[in-house]
Amino acid sequence: MRSHGRNGSFSEKYEVGELPIDSGTNLLQGSQEAPPRQNIISSTTLRWVSFTxxxxxxxxxxxxxVVWSKGLQNRVVFSLEHQQIVSFVITAVTTTIGTIYSALLVYVTQTLSTRRSLRMDQTLTAIHDSAAAWSGIGSAVVYLWLQISVRGSFVGVLSAFIYLGNILALHISTPALFSVATFNSSQPIILQTENQLPSYPWSLDPTTINFQAYLARSTYNLPSAVANTTHEGLLDGTLYDILTDSGAIGDVRLNATGFDITCGYPTQMLTTPRLNTTVTEVFLDNSFLYSFESTQPAVIAPLTPQNGYTDRLVLYSTIPIVDSSSSHPSLLDVIPPMNGSISYVQIVECYQTLVPQTVVLDAQTRVISTVEPDIRKSASTWSPYSGPTSTVTLDPSNATNGNYLIEAWSLWYPQSPPSIIPLIPTNSAEVTKYLSVMDLCVN
Structure with a gap:
């Protein structure tokens, strides 16, 4: 019987018993001239080899x-100077082993597939397509495409294409599975730091020290410290230890203290009309008496306590200070108006909280990456003052937290030295005062 071939010609297909006598004679003569090989590996053996x-x-x-998930590969380390030669050796060895292993896989699988194809009852075209597809990934692609026009052995060709494609991917990925990568092998060490709290002559008798004069001299450097954004040891409201030069590489965790300042408005305010004086007196919460001098517009300055210093700082502002919602608390009327134009002021009370923090910075560049916990405030809403309300005696010999410079924080602002900017216009008939150095930083 005849069948139509792939290129339009006729090919012959014979059933069992229909083979021509001449052909049978030729096959018989061929078998007598070339006896079958005796060293062919059996299919059973090949199956066991394939399974293994x-x-x-x-x-x-x-x-x-498992090694990748556990990070066990990082236990095999060597110095960077040997990276090039080690990388070459590993790539060469893995590529060689992968190539030989892949070739053996293809040989065993191809042999088993061919033998199975020959034992199946199918056309010669199907046998030819399946065998040709196993010649390589390129042949598998070509014969898979030819199955669109003439369906010979689609399953056989597709199986060869998928298997050889996986072998190709394995051949490419094998060197990457054993590649050499650099990583940081961190080891924690203890480094020396320098404490950043201001020095103070504690060895002297604290009762004989003019602390207010010390504060006044210290705050002269405030403008330069604020302007210098690279001032090491200080970041915004955080004071952290300075790392000594040790040659270390990597991140360093340093102890730090955050000075968190929280401000609110007084719940009770009372002022009385001024009588032949430039000083305005203010009662807060019916117990604290403060005063401030006649001033000019657009000024923020501290009030002076009249009945003992407190552990809070009280400021006045001649312009409303709004929060994130553009609102402000009630203003205090000034009677009569100061300097002819200041008819009201806003009173602000602030208190300080010390927050233990941790600073992480690079040991070489000294650049800070994180500060935890972060005390910066990006949004605000005015609320009543909720800090300390007691009057305290600021005495260096009786510091409750161990450091009088921190405990007396509210003195730093009022005791700052004067600037050359007048508090009121110089041509005014009133007594001329000057804004302090800290007033200039705030304004």
Whole structure:
């Protein structure tokens, strides 16, 4: 019987018993001239070899996945100076082993597939397509495309294409599975730091020290410290230890203290009309008496306590200070208006909270990456003052927290030295005062 071939010609297909006598004679003569080989590996042996090779391949990949998930590969380390030669050796060895292993896999699988194809009852075209597809990934692609026009052995060709494609991917990925990568091998060490609290002559008798004069001299450097954004040891409201030069590489965790300042408005305010004086007196919460001098517009300055210093700082502003919602608390009327134009002021009370922090910076560049916890405020809403309300005696010999400079924080602002900017216009008939150095920083 005849069948139509792939290129339009006729090919012959014979059933069992229909083979021509001449052909049978030729086959018989051929078998007599070339006896079958005796060293062909049996199919059973090839199946066991195939099972062993594929099982080992799966086991190796599972082991590599476990090593990667546990990070065990980082235990095999060597210096960077040997990276080039080690990388070359590992790539060469893995590529060689992968190539030989892949070739063996293809040979065993191709042999088993061919033998199975010959034992199946199918056309010669199907046998030819399946065998040709196993010649390589390129042949598999071509014969898979030819199955669109003439369907010979679609399943056989597709199987060869998928298997050879996986072998190709395995051949490419094998060197990457054993590649050499650089990583940081961190080891914690203890480094020396310098404490950044201002020095103070504690060895002297604190009762004989003019503390207010010390504060006045210290705050002369405030404008330069604020303008210098690279001032080491200070970041915004955080004071942290300075790292000594040690040659260390990597991140360093330093102890730090955050000075968190929280401000609110007084719940009770009372002022009385001025009588032949430039000083305005203000009662806060019916117990604290403060005063401030006649001033000019657009000024923020501290009030002076009249009945003992407190552990809070009280400021006045001649312009409303609004929060994130553009609102402000009630203003205090000034009677009569100061300097002819200041008819009201806003009173602000602030208190300080010390927050333990941790600073992480690079040991070489000294650049800070994180500060935890972060005390910066990006939004605000005015609320009543909720800090300390007691009057305290600021005495260096009786510092409750161990450092009088921190405990007396509210003195730093009022005791700052004067600037050359007048508090009121110089041509005014009133007594001329000057804004302090800290007033200039705030305004």
């Amino acid at each position: 090779l594929h099982s080992s391949l799966i086991a190796v990949h599972l082991a590599l996945a």
